[in-house]
Amino acid sequence: MTAQNEQHGPAPVDAEYSATVLASHWIQRPGADETLVEPAAEERSTPPDRVEGTVLRFGPGVTATIAHRTHRMPAAAPPPAPRRRRLRRHALPVLVVFCVLALLAWQRLGQPLRVGAIAVTARPTALGCDGTARIVALVTTNGRPGTLSYRWVRSDGTTSGVLEEVMVRGQKRARLHLRWTFQGPGQHTALAELRILSANQRTASTRFTYACP
Structure with a gap:
């Protein structure tokens, strides 16, 4: 017996031996009264939520409100005016x-420069023999800078040339002068008239007398 055992020796090891395969014979099979639940069936019992990209949410933890909120798209911003x-x-x-x-x-x-009131006076108002009348015209303006153009016209038929008075900014008054001299015997009522030619045209005059026996 011993010799026979030594003759045969240990059984050769199969090159395709698998412990896993052999162990599978010793796994206890479920009995007839045991129900085998298939994992796929459990997974199918809980439907997945909505798909966002590649993420799936399962189970009762996600409520319908949250699922609706996650699915809702953000409101579009109003277009710029x-x-x-x-x-x-x-x-x-x-x-x-x-x-x-x-x-x-x-x-x-x-x-522009504008002329307001004009007052013309003669001093004296009554001249004697070989006397000279000093005539002054007081012209008021709006204070704008500019040039006043004017001339004097006398009742004896003589007229001055065009004269000018330069007005600076803020100057609202200008005094214009005329000297009129009489000689020899006689009596005369004289009229001196100022005519403003520039800005708004205005005229003003004054009278005086000359008496020489």
């Missing part, structure tokens, strides 16, 4: 400011 509408909205205030500034600039810089 057209460029033309924005320009139209700002055009009126800019125009008002521009008009006010233009009016102020015109009042300070652009308004």
Whole structure:
């Protein structure tokens, strides 16, 4: 017996031997009263939520409200107002400011020289022999700079040439002078008239008498 055992020796090891395969014979099979639950069936019993990209959420932990919120797309931002509408909205205030500034600039810089009241007086009002009358015209203006052009016209038929008075900014009064001399015997009622030729044309005059026996 011993010799026979030594003759045969240990059984050769199979090259395709697998412990896993052999162990599978010793796994206890479920009995007839045991129910084998298939994993796929358990997974199918809980339907997945909505798909967001490549993520799937399972189970009762995700409520319908959350699922709806995750699915809802963000509200689109309102489109920007057209460029033309924005320009139209700002055009009126800019125009008002521009008009006010233009009016102020015109009042300070652009308004031309204008003549107001004129008062002409003669001193003395009654001349004796070989006397000279001093005639003064007080001209008021609006204070704008410019040049007053004027001439004197006398009742004896003589007229001065065109004279000029330069007005500086802020000067609102100008005194214009005329000297009229009489000689020889006689009596005469004289009239001296001032005529403003530039700015707004105005005239003013005064009278005096000459008496020489």
